[in-house]
Amino acid sequence: MSCCAAGTEGALDLERAGVSLPSAEELKLCSRAVGPGLWQVDMSVPAVHCGTCISTVEGVLKALPEVERARVNLSTKRVSVVWKEAVDGVETDPVNLARAIASTGYSAHLFTAAEEASDALRNKLIRAVAVSGFAATNIMLLSVSVWSGAEASTRDLFHWISAMIAAPALIYAGRFFYESAWNALKHGRTNMDVPIAIGITLSYFASLWETIHHGEHAYFDATASLLFFLLIGRTLDHIMRDRARSAISGLARLNPRGAMVLGIDGSREYRAVDEIRVGDQVVIAAGDRIPVDGLVVSGESDLDMSIVNGESAPVSVRPGSEVQAGTLSLTGSLTVRATATARNSFLSEIIHLMEAAEGGRARYRRIADRAAQYYSPAVHLLAITAFIGWGLYDGDWKHAMMVAIAVLIITCPCALGLAVPVVQVVAAGRLFKAGVMVKDGSAMERLAEIEAVAFDKTGTLTLGRPRLVDAAKIEPVGFAVAAGLAAHSRHPLSRALWAAYGGQPRGFDTVREVPGAGVEAETEEGVWRLGNRRFACVADTVVASDKPYSEVVLSLDGFERATFLFEDMLRPRARSSIEALKQAGLDLGILSGDRAPVVAKLAADLGIDNWSAGLTPREKAESCAEASARGRRVLMVGDGINDAPALSSAHVSMAPATAADVGRQAADFVFMRDGLEAVPFAIEASRRAGRLIRENFVLAIGYNVIAVPIALLGYATPLIAAVAMSTSSIIVVANALRLNRLALDENALARKSAVTVPAGAPDNARIAA
Template structure:
């Protein structure tokens, strides 16, 4: 419901009460190096529940001199802390990290991927709802007799029975609010569970006072019903938020707990996935999921790779094929060699991206956080003011107390606390289902603002899977030399050239890669170069032989030896995506390092009027900076090492999953599908998320504008206040879930499924790896 729950979730997890702090040795063993002298450790803080909780924990950690940065993820209750191993030459104590969290009133322990905690809390909430509902029902039955005119003795008896029924219900079911409020107050702060705890306590106390003094009216039925409705709201909120972040939970469950590792003598031993090391041989049976990234060394099978590319069609693998963690072997048994540990595998990477989607300090999140910080003191001030005002106005201090209780409950800013994070969680989950990873919520905000889109060409508008075509005669010796040089590069043209050569290529030592240009090797014969014409033969030769093919030139000491021509294919549905973007009013352009003749051909085929060719990585980044200087909000879509500066310089950026590691890291979005429809879909999803956030703000503010005066004027009982507060939170979450209805445009599903063959560039090898 709100940050209210600085305890509502984790502090309510009774099993964790009194959990000991992790030791320095445990923290060091669980940390991983992220830079010179920098380590990152992930801690679980189950009690965080909204923006104020996040701010409290992050501020406490950032106050420590050894903390470089700290970031709390609301969905997984994880706080990632980057800490220095020494400050001013003095070794730091990592135990200070959980100790700082504990000082704010939150329990913490080392993060694990176990998912049962959420289900445990849900079950506790359901049991509490049942207990409070049972108590409310029975107390109401007793109240019927009182309302029907029972004599004083019978009325007092029923009031005492009601008090005895309500007391254990209040203790058992109300612990969710009491523990959270107590944890906040004992650490010198407040949260929104404090007014709720005060409200239900005062309601019971007022009823008990009436009972002791033989009063005609007691409110045990209202107290129990109030607790019942509060818990219903919190339970529904918890269930709906679990649904909102189900994409992350589902991903975590795709990782097997362990696998059969083949020993040196062929023995097979079960090993936990955390203990699998690079180089281990793993036996995968049909129906098993791949535990870590690896390479098939024996066996053949069809894999369900929908987690990778969003497509339902299985993919065949054989010895030599790369496989990713989380994919499912459908038809055969495999033996794979692990190429990554579980923390560095594909599945861990996309879980990290999903978690990061709501962790960014986005503009809307900052607004909600600041509002929540000042809301709690305002609530208490309003409640005290209403109590004193009504007491002095009509002299009925009991009525004044009921008004104050209603104000305490109805003004809880649960809806405001949920307005932003729940939309970001839902949006990240919907994008993931469409095969798009997003790094943080601020990226979605920036994507919703774009008015201009620039594409790289090779590997972006095209699939970057060129094929060597017939061209001028190439000698066998030149082919062998070129293939030997190409073996040292992972640029698509180099890989295509190397794959096309079926004999033993010439070997080279000391091959050097020049990003955006090619490869070169100094030998006793001279300096061999393989790359674009300007790199291989000099600027003067760059456009001597214009042609619509991508080309790679082999030269020795600047003299051309051979030229290799390639053709590429457009990404599936590229034409449809471009048409959709143009129809939506976006300005489109191409920023490419390829030759003008090839870029022009691609631009004509796609209907893009603005394009620039022959750009270096620096020039691409400068192009993005120029667009920003002109007031444009530019989305850069690119891959490869030489696109990384432009991706970082753009207002927001996107890269295909086939991009170089550097490109994927620099991009704000990564799309897994081959089709280019991911670009318009991500923009539409981000725009709708922005609209939903604004709608949620309007709902939350509108609720308070209406509810607060009603409570202050005495027209809302505590019971009505509880129903109103819970309903406002549920409406905000339900509004966010509307984003799940957004569907990919299927109208283009039949177009260019295998791509449209074009003749296209990349004569300038941008080493895409």
């Protein structure tokens, strides 16, 4: 059968089963470009709740030829799929993605903000807890009379009443376990709800058997209480997960639902945020949040940009200023031309980074998922062994059944499945509050392993806001040429040169930028170059400057025409952060493309002994790659296009939010604030997260080491098993929440480093300390 025929047959089977799939048009509309020919779509898969669910959904998607990668986020119950637009020249049908998920028994549909806002699952769980609690309480009251020695007829009556109370409670409150277990079994797989469903069902029918045969003891109270405690555990797990990812939910609420769009004829039309397109002019009133990234066309205002830079002080914007989605207009009205859609704007990018942090397939996460995947079959085998063993041992098959039920319940791998993801999502949320974005949960694992930190200089150790020195002494014609070339570059020194000129620069038809070197333009006079001395000056008579300033050289056909000197400010708290990294036992170094005198002065100011200057992007990357080859785990902190290869080559990487797009995309972490304290804080948070993950593994495994023998020996009733299993999950989640106690105390960081700044020191030194 051809692939096309198979896909059609599968679609018909799903249609007959009443499965609703999103259309190709809906999926394409909700997808966003993530690379040449690559698109990403997020779908909601509300039924996933354990490691086995994750492996099943990811496995079936990765088997499709059009899927580049797939990742399930357990907290948000979403799957992000990166798919190819075409395979072997044939256009891809994105409906195949939803169809593949549906074939495993999990329903998949497009995610909406409204769905996230109304937590229907939480409300259903709370109602189920109430119903099972009501049933358990009333059955317990009836059982008191039975335990007190009621007559046989009264005892049978109370047993039948208990059976009638327990049955609807089991059906209504137990449907979460039954639906999940049946869905898994009918698709030829198992999950952690299968043993739970079997356990509560056997417990009920064993009690019903006793009632029918006028037995003295029935266990309806244990069945209802068992269900009650299981649901409490699942509800608390759900609520704690929601609490752990509250930072993501809070970010989503910052995005307005819509805005007024200005028409060509001057009319105004309210549009939902997802309907705003690039080029639309959006009217923002004072007190409104900006819905999409854009450029101010008219109006002036002060913006609350705390989500961008972490600072409480407002920032003034005027025509020509760039604004980001989620920022708040405080004082005036603006007209903003959209430069990105809502799905590609700043706020959406941050949310995606936050969600990706938990979805990463880190080493610990893979271990937990693999263990959970094989855990359920092992539990079933263990329960069958306990049933047969006890039945043969004492001949009491009813007691053997109770032991088997207790084994099924007590060995549920909920705690093991939660051990890693809950720590990762709590850590990502804590880092976000400190102004650090995490792209992948595995990045935190790698950051905790580092032995050394390598810094770029310009824009990393410094703010990348250089000031031109002695601008008044520069020859006007050369200044105009240099400013014209600098206008075509995003390098901080080029920006500073352009800002210092302030006049009408010389125009150029074509300008080419060479990463890590500079810019050049061919004219009738010759080739003008603006950049580092090695790039600009190819003549043998060139003599390098020994001044401790950053240098940009203007040359014509390789001969120097002008030299521009810049001084830069260190990042706030740079000295205290460097000292904190030293105290953490890390080796520090600087990899810079700047001149040796400048780098040497900066290294001496910060107390860094190991530094290299005049490096090309390739040499930076090779330095990181060589360290990795020697087994040396290095964190590279850099920004700009020239640092991207090194960021990719290092064991783990970090970039400031002011970095070029390429640098931010290559980095594993992005810090939003100006201060350098984000680096030691991220390392400490990652190390603590690693310790908590290991502690959770010990707690989960230790629980089973203790609980399983107790259940096998017959010392745990099904009720005790339910309480123990739920408690183990709650303990694991609570242990992860300890990470929220980690505080970013800038004053404490400064005290810890014991850095002193002499009286009369320049402002640059005081800010850096």
